[in-house]
Amino acid sequence: MKAKTTPMNDAELLAAMRQGKAEQAFTQLYRQLPDVMTMVRTHGGRRSDAHDLFQDALVIIHEKAQDPGFMFVGSLAAYLYGICRNLWLAELRAKGRSENHIADLSSTQDDLQLTTENESLNQLAERAFAALGAKCRDLLTRFYLNNESLAAIGKAFGYSGEGATKTRKYKCLEQAREKYRALLSNHQTLHSHA
Amino acid sequence: MRDQLHLMELVDHYLDGTMNSTDRMAFEDRLRNSKELQELVEDQQRLRRAAQRSPARASAKKARRNYQLAKSAPWLGLGAAVLIGITAALLLSNPFDPSGPRDGMVLIDGVYQPVLPDTTGTGLEPFVLTIDPEKDTTLVTPNGIVLDIPQGAFVDSLGAAITTSVRITLLEALDPLDIMKAGLSTMSGDTLLETSGMFYLDAQANGMKVKIDPAKSLTAMVPAVGTKEDMQLYEGVKRDDGVIDWRHPKPLKRSLVPVDITTLNFYPPGYETKLAELGKDVTNKEFKDSLYYSFCYTATPPTESALTTIDHEIAGAWPTVAAITMNPGPPEASMDPINVDTAIKITDMLDDTSYQGTGIDPAKIKTIWNARFNNTNLATKEFEQRLAYIFRTCDNALLDVYVNNLDKDLYWCDSVATLMRSEPMSMFLSPAYGRVDLPKHAADRLRTFYENNSRAEAEAIRKTQEKFWNEQWKQDVKSDAKRADHVTAESVREGELFEKEFAANLDTVYKQLGYKRVQMPRAAWVVPVTSPGWWNVDKAVIQATTTRSSMSYTDPNSGKTATLTYTPLIVEVVDRASYDELVVYLIPNQLNSYQRMKEGKGGFTERLNSIFTYHLFCLAMKGKQQFAFNTTLNGQSTVTASLEPVDENALRQMLRTKGQLETKLLDESRYLNWMVADKARTQANAARIELRQALVPIVFPCAVNSTVVPYGAE
Numbered sequence: 037m038k039a040k041t042t043p044m045n046d047a048e049l050l051a052a053m054r055q056g057k058a059e060q061a062f063t064q065l066y067r068q069l070p071d072v073m074t075m076v077r078t079h080g081g082r083r084s085d086a087h088d089l090f091q092d093a094l095v096i097i098h099e100k101a102q103d104p105g106f107m108f109v110g111s112l113a114a115y116l117y118g119i120c121r122n123l124w125l126a127e128l129r130a131k132g133r134s135e136n137h138i139a140d141l142s143s144t145q146d147d148l149q150l151t152t153e154n155e156s157l158n159q160l161a162e163r164a165f166a167a168l169g170a171k172c173r174d175l176l177t178r179f180y181l182n183n184e185s186l187a188a189i190g191k192a193f194g195y196s197g198e199g200a201t202k203t204r205k206y207k208c209l210e211q212a213r214e215k216y217r218a219l220l221s222n223h224q225t226l227h228s229h230a
Numbered sequence: 231m232r233d234q235l236h237l238m239e240l241v242d243h244y245l246d247g248t249m250n251s252t253d254r255m256a257f258e259d260r261l262r263n264s265k266e267l268q269e270l271v272e273d274q275q276r277l278r279r280a281a282q283r284s285p286a287r288a289s290a291k292k293a294r295r296n297y298q299l300a301k302s303a304p305w306l307g308l309g310a311a312v313l314i315g316i317t318a319a320l321l322l323s324n325p326f327d328p329s330g331p332r333d334g335m336v337l338i339d340g341v342y343q344p345v346l347p348d349t350t351g352t353g354l355e356p357f358v359l360t361i362d363p364e365k366d367t368t369l370v371t372p373n374g375i376v377l378d379i380p381q382g383a384f385v386d387s388l389g390a391a392i393t394t395s396v397r398i399t400l401l402e403a404l405d406p407l408d409i410m411k412a413g414l415s416t417m418s419g420d421t422l423l424e425t426s427g428m429f430y431l432d433a434q435a436n437g438m439k440v441k442i443d444p445a446k447s448l449t450a451m452v453p454a455v456g457t458k459e460d461m462q463l464y465e466g467v468k469r470d471d472g473v474i475d476w477r478h479p480k481p482l483k484r485s486l487v488p489v490d491i492t493t494l495n496f497y498p499p500g501y502e503t504k505l506a507e508l509g510k511d512v513t514n515k516e517f518k519d520s521l522y523y524s525f526c527y528t529a530t531p532p533t534e535s536a537l538t539t540i541d542h543e544i545a546g547a548w549p550t551v552a553a554i555t556m557n558p559g560p561p562e563a564s565m566d567p568i569n570v571d572t573a574i575k576i577t578d579m580l581d582d583t584s585y586q587g588t589g590i591d592p593a594k595i596k597t598i599w600n601a602r603f604n605n606t607n608l609a610t611k612e613f614e615q616r617l618a619y620i621f622r623t624c625d626n627a628l629l630d631v632y633v634n635n636l637d638k639d640l641y642w643c644d645s646v647a648t649l650m651r652s653e654p655m656s657m658f659l660s661p662a663y664g665r666v667d668l669p670k671h672a673a674d675r676l677r678t679f680y681e682n683n684s685r686a687e688a689e690a691i692r693k694t695q696e697k698f699w700n701e702q703w704k705q706d707v708k709s710d711a712k713r714a715d716h717v718t719a720e721s722v723r724e725g726e727l728f729e730k731e732f733a734a735n736l737d738t739v740y741k742q743l744g745y746k747r748v749q750m751p752r753a754a755w756v757v758p759v760t761s762p763g764w765w766n767v768d769k770a771v772i773q774a775t776t777t778r779s780s781m782s783y784t785d786p787n788s789g790k791t792a793t794l795t796y797t798p799l800i801v802e803v804v805d806r807a808s809y810d811e812l813v814v815y816l817i818p819n820q821l822n823s824y825q826r827m828k829e830g831k832g833g834f835t836e837r838l839n840s841i842f843t844y845h846l847f848c849l850a851m852k853g854k855q856q857f858a859f860n861t862t863l864n865g866q867s868t869v870t871a872s873l874e875p876v877d878e879n880a881l882r883q884m885l886r887t888k889g890q891l892e893t894k895l896l897d898e899s900r901y902l903n904w905m906v907a908d909k910a911r912t913q914a915n916a917a918r919i920e921l922r923q924a925l926v927p928i929v930f931p932c933a934v935n936s937t938v939v940p941y942g943a944e
Contacts, residue, residue, distance in 0.1 A: 062293030063293040063296040066293055066297035067297075091287070091290045094286070098286035099283060157276060158280070161276035162283055164277065164280065166287075173281075180282050210234065212277045213270075213274070213277060216276070
């Protein structure tokens, strides 16, 4: 049996997220799930809603953590909880759910509202991205996350030149955008009927 | 297309902050005034962010798994069985709620009941429902347990089927927390079970406990995290110490009956209907298959083939878009616009990313629609039904779930599929189906076959396609060259013929005027002419020859008159419309050359020079059959030509007297033959492309107006 490791403090959690050890950090942060679960379930949500929300919040925190100037008030756990609450609030509003829940959850923390604003659109973009073929996903991740050069990527994919690599990249991006636009119009239709 | 890609590149520069200040200001100016550009920038920003987020998303999923694993059994090694507890508590009570059961899905209303002795202290709310045991009933509980109760499932203590209404009481504890809170154990004897949830079932009729007919067992489907295997149904038996011991594990299933897989229909919905609409032979499976499979796409990186070369030359490589060159290809080959279009179409068609994710990969279907998969879950009507819906989702991962888990129950796959895409897959959750029994090693073997083969199939189909279209492209280039050569040869020949006729006309006129004609160099028409008389004569003759009209010239010195006479000829070909190609040649016997007659509305026309005798030669193609007509003209103004089928020997006979012309005219006949075949080839290619384009919305339903997008399966 592996010895129990000491939990990371907030600074270590952020460092882990910056150093590509997100899984470890997330696993620890998952200890906050029961609180989020209670919040969601007492405000008109289901267990699965809480799970989804929590995943989204982790991704947002991870993104925030990449910014060296990232500041938050209180603990990372509280920040995470705050994000979840705002996400759930946005979800309730979008679905036109009970005002009581909304009033109850409404946050005064502007910073968090900004953080989670338009998050539903970001998630649509993520879904559009996830719907791409593996090759396109890989290609775009190398460009936008790893900042690899055209030449290096072209070589890795066996393309004949930078022109070809560039074409592939933008074709992939365009495909993603088409999917995103389709999801978006679907999303808007749903919400206009909600 | 290229503009759009270029614009996206600019947006990237803008977002990266790598634009110089002039460009940036210009861009921002444009941005302020264009809503479309604003949308593009916003979309691109989100998509870039999505790309950056994807590894974090994957980590979050892994973390969730880690967390659940640690939570459900922190002290337990892996490999524990999954438990679904069922306890048939048989208690005395009065029938409850006579309203109620109906066929199909029934959502149970939460009805609070006094806690039954067995469940005392669990704190779980029981759900109660009364059903008609003489009908099939499927229940879905608020937490998503699907319970299928076949007609006649309940029997009394003597084994006789219950006919009066049966009261069902259900308690659910699906979350480990609920299980703990309810104080339920997860022990089976000395073994600790990893639980996927428990439920408690009580069934009574007329206040008496009822039994379940062993031949008609109930089927329960408990929502499960997709990766758990070997779900079993345990019966909870209360021990003397009050703790429930889970015993008698049983697999949950309803059997599947395999049929011959080739009798099933694995085409995308609407495929055959569309083919029938297009007038294709839908009874020909070989044709339907090969056409459908030709749509496959592949995820392998493109190779350095000729087609990938065009792809990058045409669409990519801005700002230095070079002339389109092919590799390999004849160095002199320049593409005409038609060929560029075709090449783009073909490239699009073969582009392995263009349809990816917009439909189920036909290569995958090709792999599974194969006798190897007989006697598996796939060779069932039930799978056929699911596949029709999988096609509509365009989600290849859904198909993979079914194919990669042949050793699991179909409802296991259904529940994973539902997690991935509850719409429409949740409709298959009920009734829950088992599997076609298959030894594990066979399932493994088939899975490997599927994984390797669908890739290999895709690659093979792609290569075949690529080879075919490559070959077609080469032929297009050659055929363009051949046509161009023929046109050149024809104009050269006509030019020579003109010169010959002009010379002959001059001879005739000079003779009539009594002049001696000096052979003039070709350039004589442009050098200063010293003799006005000759010049006038020459001018009149050249005009007559050019316009092919009669002339009369009287020499002012001698008073002699010379004439040239051109008389019109009309050739009508019997059944003109029935020929695919038709050419009519006039052969002036004295000139050792021939000219092609022009076709007008009423037939072929030309004016004949009276100083020559002419021969008329018609050549036509109807399909692959060649037809010809041959006659000597004797001053008729109209000829009706009735062509006869000929082979090369007959043609040779016909042209034997034509000396050197024989070879040339035989060449013409071969050219015509080739042209008809080549036309048929290009038309067939166009039809192929057209047919494929008509089928794209069926085979790749998400390619246009996509609203169903797969989201990464958990």
